Amino acid sequence: xxxxxxxxxxxxxxxxxxxxxxxxxxxxxxxxxxxxxxxxxxxxxxxxxxxxxxxxxxxxxxxxxxxxxxxxxxxxxxxxxxxxxxxxxxxxxxxxxxxxxxxxxxxxxxxxxxxxxxxxxxxxxxxxxxxxxxxxxxxxxxxxxxxxx
Numbered sequence: 001x002x003x004x005x006x007x008x009x010x011x012x013x014x015x016x017x018x019x020x021x022x023x024x025x026x027x028x029x030x031x032x033x034x035x036x037x038x039x040x041x042x043x044x045x046x047x048x049x050x051x052x053x054x055x056x057x058x059x060x061x062x063x064x065x066x067x068x069x070x071x072x073x074x075x076x077x078x079x080x081x082x083x084x085x086x087x088x089x090x091x092x093x094x095x096x097x098x099x100x101x102x103x104x105x106x107x108x109x110x111x112x113x114x115x116x117x118x119x120x121x122x123x124x125x126x127x128x129x130x131x132x133x134x135x136x137x138x139x140x141x142x143x144x145x146x147x148x149x
Contacts, residue, residue, distance in 0.1 A: 038139045043101030053147035060140050063100055067093065067133055074126045087116030105136045
């Protein structure tokens with residue numbers, strides 16, 4: 001799964017906007033078309049086929065609990081300017097999202113991780129990822145509702 005770059009605008013440490021020419025690397029929220037899929041269905045369907053719908057619901061519940069914690073950690077780390085810790089947290093979020101096929105969230109987390117390497121992470125970037133997460137969680141629940149058992 002490709003967890004490529006994002007087209008967004010983040011801010012520098014002084015909170016001044018950075019344009020794409022000055023920061024052409026790490027962006028934190030997607031500008032993909034609104035109809036783009038949040039979830040890689042083949043991956044999630046494969047998990048359901050292997051583990052069953054019930055076990056997958058438990059996996060998704062654990063993902064949601066851990067993602068809530070990771071996002072809260074990212075908010076705190078961003079506010080504290082702890083980019084090293086935030087980078088590790090974003091990496092963990094990227095991996096857990098990718099494992100469930102939550103491609104948009106994995107991309108957002110990848111962008112956060114890259115922003116941390118550059119020392120550019122701000123709370124606005126974290127909140128954009130949190131918005132993607134909220135849509136992702138709803139999409140996961142809707143997909144799981146399609147399965148009985």
